[in-house]
Amino acid sequence: TDAGPAAGRLSMLVAGRAARARALEAVGQLRAVLAEADRAGTAELLAQASVDLLRGPSDDIAAWVDFELRSAEYYGLLAEISGRAPDTAAAEGFLPEDITARVRAQRLDDSRRRVSLRGYQAFGARFALAQRRVILGDEMGLGKTIQAIAALAHLAAAGDTHFMVVCPASVLVNWTREIEARSTLRALPLHGPDRQDAFADWKVRGGVGVTTFDALRGFPVPDGDGTGMLVVDEAHCVKNPLALRSQAVAQWADSSARVLFMTGTPMENRVGEFRSLVRMLDGEVADRLDDRDGMAGPVAFRKAVAPVYLRRNQQDVLTELPALQLTDEWEELSASDEDAYRDAVRAGNFMAMRRAAYRDPGTSAKLCRLREIVREAGDNGQKTLVFSAFRDVLDTVRSALQGEPDRPAPVFGPLTGSVPPRQRQSVVDEFAGVAGPAVLLAQIQAAGVGLNIQAASVVVICEPQIKPTLEHQAVARAHRMGQVRPVRVHRLLTTGGVDERLVRMLERKTRLFDAYARRSEVAEATPDAVDVSDTELARRIVEEEQARLGLADALLPEPEPAAPDA
Numbered sequence: 001t002d003a004g005p006a007a008g009r010l011s012m013l014v015a016g017r018a019a020r021a022r023a024l025e026a027v028g029q030l031r032a033v034l035a036e037a038d039r040a041g042t043a044e045l046l047a048q049a050s051v052d053l054l055r056g057p058s059d060d061i062a063a064w065v066d067f068e069l070r071s072a073e074y075y076g077l078l079a080e081i082s083g084r085a086p087d088t089a090a091a092e093g094f095l096p097e098d099i100t101a102r103v104r105a106q107r108l109d110d111s112r113r114r115v116s117l118r119g120y121q122a123f124g125a126r127f128a129l130a131q132r133r134v135i136l137g138d139e140m141g142l143g144k145t146i147q148a149i150a151a152l153a154h155l156a157a158a159g160d161t162h163f164m165v166v167c168p169a170s171v172l173v174n175w176t177r178e179i180e181a182r183s184t185l186r187a188l189p190l191h192g193p194d195r196q197d198a199f200a201d202w203k204v205r206g207g208v209g210v211t212t213f214d215a216l217r218g219f220p221v222p223d224g225d226g227t228g229m230l231v232v233d234e235a236h237c238v239k240n241p242l243a244l245r246s247q248a249v250a251q252w253a254d255s256s257a258r259v260l261f262m263t264g265t266p267m268e269n270r271v272g273e274f275r276s277l278v279r280m281l282d283g284e285v286a287d288r289l290d291d292r293d294g295m296a297g298p299v300a301f302r303k304a305v306a307p308v309y310l311r312r313n314q315q316d317v318l319t320e321l322p323a324l325q326l327t328d329e330w331e332e333l334s335a336s337d338e339d340a341y342r343d344a345v346r347a348g349n350f351m352a353m354r355r356a357a358y359r360d361p362g363t364s365a366k367l368c369r370l371r372e373i374v375r376e377a378g379d380n381g382q383k384t385l386v387f388s389a390f391r392d393v394l395d396t397v398r399s400a401l402q403g404e405p406d407r408p409a410p411v412f413g414p415l416t417g418s419v420p421p422r423q424r425q426s427v428v429d430e431f432a433g434v435a436g437p438a439v440l441l442a443q444i445q446a447a448g449v450g451l452n453i454q455a456a457s458v459v460v461i462c463e464p465q466i467k468p469t470l471e472h473q474a475v476a477r478a479h480r481m482g483q484v485r486p487v488r489v490h491r492l493l494t495t496g497g498v499d500e501r502l503v504r505m506l507e508r509k510t511r512l513f514d515a516y517a518r519r520s521e522v523a524e525a526t527p528d529a530v531d532v533s534d535t536e537l538a539r540r541i542v543e544e545e546q547a548r549l550g551l552a553d554a555l556l557p558e559p560e561p562a563a564p565d566a
Contacts, residue, residue: 002026039184040111076118090316091120095306099131106130112153115146115182120317125150127310128229128260133253133281135235135261137311139476142318144262145178148231151260152208153183160228161206164256166249167233169212173425175233179208191215213237213245216252227256235261238280239273246276253280264473271301281308314479324479325488328503329373331365333357333494341497345545350538351390353498353545354463358396366492367400370460373490374401377458378409378437382485385453387444387474388462391416394441397462401439410434413441428453444474453477457485462492464502466537501541 003026005015012020037043058066067074092100106126117125124147128134138144152163163185167175172191179187186207190198195211199219202209211219230252232238238246253259259281271289279286285308289301302309333341340359344352357366370386377384388394394414401411412431415424424446431440432455440456444465456478465471471491479487493499545551 003030041114041184073116076116079118087316090312092123093127093310093312094302095127095310096303099306103127103130108150109154109157110150112157112184113150113182114184115149117146117150118143118317120312121147121150124310124312125154128258129154131307132257133259133308135263135277135281135309137263137309139264139311139313142312142314144264145175145233146182148233148260148262149179149182149185151258152179152185152229152231155228155258156183156185160257162202162222162227163208163229163231164216164227164252165208165210165231165233166213166216166252167210168237169214169421171233171421172210172212173422175210177425179210190219213249217244217248221251221255224255227252229258229260230256231260231262233262235263235277236273239276241276241279250280264469264476274305278305278308324475325486327488327490329369329490329492331357331369331492331494333496334360334363334365336360336363337365337494342549342551345542345549346551348542348546350498350542353542354502355388355390355393357492357494358393358462361396361400366462366494367397369490369492370397370462371400371404373458373460374409374439375404381436382458383431383434383437383456384409384439384458384460385456385478386439386441386460386462388441389444389465389470390463391443393462394443398441409437409439411439411441415440415442415446417443417446419446431455444470457487459487459489460492461489464491464493464499466502466505497545498541501544505537 002022005011005019005023006027012023015023092103095103103123103126106129108122108126108129121143124136124138124144128136128147128151136144136147138147148165155163165175165179169191172189176187176189179185186205188198188202188207188209190202190209190211195215195218199209203222230249232249232253238249240246241250261277261281275286275289278289285305289304337357337360340356341353344356358364361367374384374386386394386397388397391414394416398411398414401409412427415427419427428440431438432453438455440453444461459475459478461471461474475487475489479489493503
């Protein structure tokens with residue numbers, strides 16, 4: 001009403017001085033309201049609400065499809081209505097009371113956010129804001145990305161303009177998509193040949209820059225607190241303080257007002273590696289971490305790192321997550337498998353020993369079982385995800401599955417480190433878009449991190465991995481929040497050789513990780529006392545297998561390259 005006279009020059013002319021002043025002030029207020037509505041996407045939200053209100057009741061099939069697409073939202077709403085929320089202490093990571101009280105008191109602004117949060121997710125975002133420089137170590141599948149976006153949206157609503165996300169190249173596209181879909185923030189990829197121009201644009205206009213560890217090294221570090229928050233995804237990639245990427249992240253962390261490290265595997269094998277991450281965040285906490293904390297047990301260790309570390313596990317906070325069935329598929333080596341294995345042992349080639357079971361596809365016992373698993377999944381209309389560390393094994397699997405006479409499902413991939421990140425996400429989208437069974441082949445290092453592949457409910461791991469976290473991350477690509485089907489995991493193993501030795505080693509490493517990275521009452525010894533390097537472990541296994549097979553005079557094993565892709 002006050003703005004009415006501003007509708008035309010004549011009305012403004014005949015209005016009194018006071019009325020004209022009120023009209024101009026009202027017009028300014030209307031401009032501000034409309035600008036905020038435009039930033040928040042209110043017009044699109046109202047249009048969608050209108051469509052939803054005019055739509056008739058859904059039939060059972062449509063309702064089920066919507067549930068599959070948005071199951072996390074359904075479960076979150078049901079938890080609120082029913083009051084069946086997860087255990088509060090578990091949702092808050094079993095932190096000390098003084099820290100939880102400070103986190104609960106932290107306000108969380110949702111005006112720049114387009115997604116609702118689960119209770120534990122809201123706590124994680126508040127933890128990052130209240131503690132300022134932290135590690136979010138939630139288990140895979142609990143929505144660490146959403147929690148980071150919630151913290152960024154809160155800071156943007158408070159006036160911060162510049163943010164930086166550093167992540168592996170494989171998930172850069174996914175991060176950009178998630179920021180744009182889950183918030184009103186501007187996402188700007190700083191990657192590829194035009195990254196310097198994009199960085200200059202980011203410096204001027206702000207937003208969320210999304211870049212890779214290697215690209216970050218080419219950007220100048222902002223002065224002072226020029227970055228409102230630095231988010232580092234898969235932060236265990238910078239645990240080595242001598243690496244150039246680690247030094248670049250440390251420099252950016254020093255110049256950022258807030259820092260959020262995200263990783264489901266912050267400790268992996270040694271407490272010392274975890275300490276190097278903590279040092280980038282809080283030198284005093286890092287200085288207090290020493291071997292005595294490890295020797296005192298995991299409870300003392302978690303207490304020492306509580307100011308900077310929050311971790312929750314799926315079983316504690318996702319009570320609705322479908323069942324996970326893990327099956328070790330033990331197979332006897334065929335005659336040709338045995339010959340290939342002996343040749344690899346004689347040559348002292350650890351990597352060849354691990355994939356010897358696939359050298360002769362026509363008689364491979366593992367490949368025969370893999371075909372059966374894929375065929376059974378196809379008969380049940382299920383999608384299958386096949387992981388291996390080795391590109392040549394994936395090529396063999398692809399040829400075998402495409403050569404099936406009744407080939408029940410299309411085969412996608414393999415996703416490897418040489419596939420550009422945008423193309424990886426495109427392949428995943430095509431795989432998920434198939435109506436009915438399909439198979440996606442993926443190298444475990446390339447696709448075991450960051451990608452969401454809930455379309456698959458059957459997972460096959462072609463050989464045991466040296467690090468248990470690689471297998472955990474791979475399984476979590478399918479068994480995560482949003483999955484509505486039980487997930488079956490089949491690990492293909494052969495008896496009497498390297499697979500048996502690796503499985504025993506994996507069990508020891510997994511118990512160690514559970515004791516220190518999770519909340520636990522066991523494992524009173526420091527991990528440094530029981531762990532050995534991967535190279536030393538490979539050498540030991542080769543020598544023991546040479547002795548077991550009577551090949552003690554064979555070639556001594558050479559140290560293996562870090563990347564089996566080679």
